[in-house]
Amino acid sequence: MSGEGHRPLLHNMSAPPKTVVKYSGLAEQNESGTSGELRLKSSKPVLNGQPVRFVLQPKFVGQGPEKILRLLKIELSKHFSTSESQLIDLINQCADSLPLPEGCAVIAADISHEVIWPDTLSALAILSKCTDSIWLRSKSPSLVSIRNKNSVSLLVPHLFTKHFYEVKNEPIKQNFRLFS
Amino acid sequence: MKKTDNISLPTNSGLFERLGVIGFASIEAPLLAALATDSPLLLIGPHGTAKSLLLNRTAEALGLNFRHYNASLLNFDDLVGFPLPSQDGTLQYVKTPAAIWGAGAVIFDEISRCRPDIQNKLFPIIHERKVQGLKLEGLQYRWAAMNPPSKDDDDAGYLGSEPIDTALADRFPFVLEMPAWDTFSKAQQLAVIQSEDLPVEELSALNLKQAITRTKTLLAATDEGFKEGASAYVHAISSLLAQAGLDLSPRRCAMLYRACLSVNAAATAINPDVSVTDAVLLALRSSLPHRALGVVVPEIKLLSAHKEAMHLIKLAANDPLKVILCTKDPVEKIRLSISAPSITKSAFSQVIADALSQLPLGAREAAVVHLFETGAVGRLNAAIASQAGDVYKDIAVATHFSETIHASNSRFQTWNRVKSLLAGLNPRLPRHHLQANALASLFAQQKLVTPEDATKASEYFVQTDKALRLA
Numbered sequence: 001m002s003g004e005g006h007r008p009l010l011h012n013m014s015a016p017p018k019t020v021v022k023y024s025g026l027a028e029q030n031e032s033g034t035s036g037e038l039r040l041k042s043s044k045p046v047l048n049g050q051p052v053r054f055v056l057q058p059k060f061v062g063q064g065p066e067k068i069l070r071l072l073k074i075e076l077s078k079h080f081s082t083s084e085s086q087l088i089d090l091i092n093q094c095a096d097s098l099p100l101p102e103g104c105a106v107i108a109a110d111i112s113h114e115v116i117w118p119d120t121l122s123a124l125a126i127l128s129k130c131t132d133s134i135w136l137r138s139k140s141p142s143l144v145s146i147r148n149k150n151s152v153s154l155l156v157p158h159l160f161t162k163h164f165y166e167v168k169n170e171p172i173k174q175n176f177r178l179f180s
Numbered sequence: 181m182k183k184t185d186n187i188s189l190p191t192n193s194g195l196f197e198r199l200g201v202i203g204f205a206s207i208e209a210p211l212l213a214a215l216a217t218d219s220p221l222l223l224i225g226p227h228g229t230a231k232s233l234l235l236n237r238t239a240e241a242l243g244l245n246f247r248h249y250n251a252s253l254l255n256f257d258d259l260v261g262f263p264l265p266s267q268d269g270t271l272q273y274v275k276t277p278a279a280i281w282g283a284g285a286v287i288f289d290e291i292s293r294c295r296p297d298i299q300n301k302l303f304p305i306i307h308e309r310k311v312q313g314l315k316l317e318g319l320q321y322r323w324a325a326m327n328p329p330s331k332d333d334d335d336a337g338y339l340g341s342e343p344i345d346t347a348l349a350d351r352f353p354f355v356l357e358m359p360a361w362d363t364f365s366k367a368q369q370l371a372v373i374q375s376e377d378l379p380v381e382e383l384s385a386l387n388l389k390q391a392i393t394r395t396k397t398l399l400a401a402t403d404e405g406f407k408e409g410a411s412a413y414v415h416a417i418s419s420l421l422a423q424a425g426l427d428l429s430p431r432r433c434a435m436l437y438r439a440c441l442s443v444n445a446a447a448t449a450i451n452p453d454v455s456v457t458d459a460v461l462l463a464l465r466s467s468l469p470h471r472a473l474g475v476v477v478p479e480i481k482l483l484s485a486h487k488e489a490m491h492l493i494k495l496a497a498n499d500p501l502k503v504i505l506c507t508k509d510p511v512e513k514i515r516l517s518i519s520a521p522s523i524t525k526s527a528f529s530q531v532i533a534d535a536l537s538q539l540p541l542g543a544r545e546a547a548v549v550h551l552f553e554t555g556a557v558g559r560l561n562a563a564i565a566s567q568a569g570d571v572y573k574d575i576a577v578a579t580h581f582s583e584t585i586h587a588s589n590s591r592f593q594t595w596n597r598v599k600s601l602l603a604g605l606n607p608r609l610p611r612h613h614l615q616a617n618a619l620a621s622l623f624a625q626q627k628l629v630t631p632e633d634a635t636k637a638s639e640y641f642v643q644t645d646k647a648l649r650l651a
Contacts, residue, residue: 018585018587019592020582021595023620023624048552048577048614102558103556107576107577133572134557
């Protein structure tokens, strides 16, 4: 954080001095040398929780439900009228199985964010149920939304992160009812 | 209490219309209830809305020996006569024809324009039918009328018509606003224009007396279930109105309970098909003293509190939603809602949205943080959750902003305060990062207008964060 104000003698006397205020997070007070600038700087962003990144492999991006199922090597089931309803069912099952809170903040994905669940269905379960600011487990999946983005990060509160690594290596798909 | 979908009120009974007072159907039931229970009645309305006419015609129809006083011109001697020491040392009053002694009904017109000392002397007459400690035998009805009080910020009020004393207003179980001229039908307006000052017809007077008797009978026969429902309603509505800034005194709560019973009986006497919900709403409207105090009761607040109270009385006594909705403090409401997983998503969303909207800047941000940290945000419906997400995003992750401000701009002063508040925070403490981000985000959104706003927001954040986390 910096607290340098305007210079009383050097500014143009015909106009009030201008000051640039900046903020990018709380940090130790940091005097800036730039004239007329007040700056609150942080070298490393502090997040309120653990960011977890979900990435959809490029071959799935922009694909329709039928193609996605085919890429997942899942046959179209007789129990579903369309491939879309089958994919939505799989997404919902996957969302239910993820050890996340019922709702999480969505933040901009960053390469430094850990990918704990790299599988496609987990990525679909997050991408199809999130807006720009929030992921909700109970939200109906929107297959349209996964056409435009391939990665997102959730900010998971610390209270919910302790179970992450217990289930991290489990092949989540095996728990699903795979109709074939 | 049973709720019906019918929201129509008895509008065609015409008890008072037959007395020559037109357009009063909407307040007929509370008027009748006041008459059946001998309760003090205060009418509030602009000039020319037939307040005095209504009271005079009613007294005439009931064959009452009544006195009509203009309280703004009243001297106490006019009320009691001239004091005269008697031979035994007591004080006797020389009773003039205009004195209050022997009256069956009194009307204090323009009560809001009378001097405070006279108002104080009217108090025991209205409250306990006594004057100078002496019982006014035979005095059955105590009525008063006033123009809407003037308020600095209200052009609708009358100059010289002052809000009446709170304690005096609380002695009127029924405080009725007169129906406005523009709510009259054209036929009613024409009837008013063409009306003549004819004596009250015998049959019309008999109708009114019979309606009063019928109301008394129905009131006496009120079943225990209704009484229980009415008391639960009053309990709930008093909490809900308090949340809306409309406090009711314990006396007023008791009055409101009795008004629920008597207005329901009166409404049923007028129209046996009247819905309980509507009768209770009418009782509520007729029992609030705020207008006499110069406080406007927003219709939307009244209706939503009524609806909520009717909903609450149907819930089981141990239903957590009942406790939550009756809680005044929005932070406590949020805390209770989060700790009650049994309440439905829709109820939870409504409670949280209402509570967040009541919170000041800083407190709201802390509450949103708590919703996310507990995972409770997932219990909200998508629209509310999304709004919470928009707020949380800038708190959980620092907002990056840059702005050029002129040093002469008041915003610069606010920024200096924000800067000083942030300088007092410890970057090693995670909660301080949230507090800093919340402040910076509020500043960036131009929600902090003055330096005091920044200080308050910072304090509210800390208080609310503590209240929610440590509870």
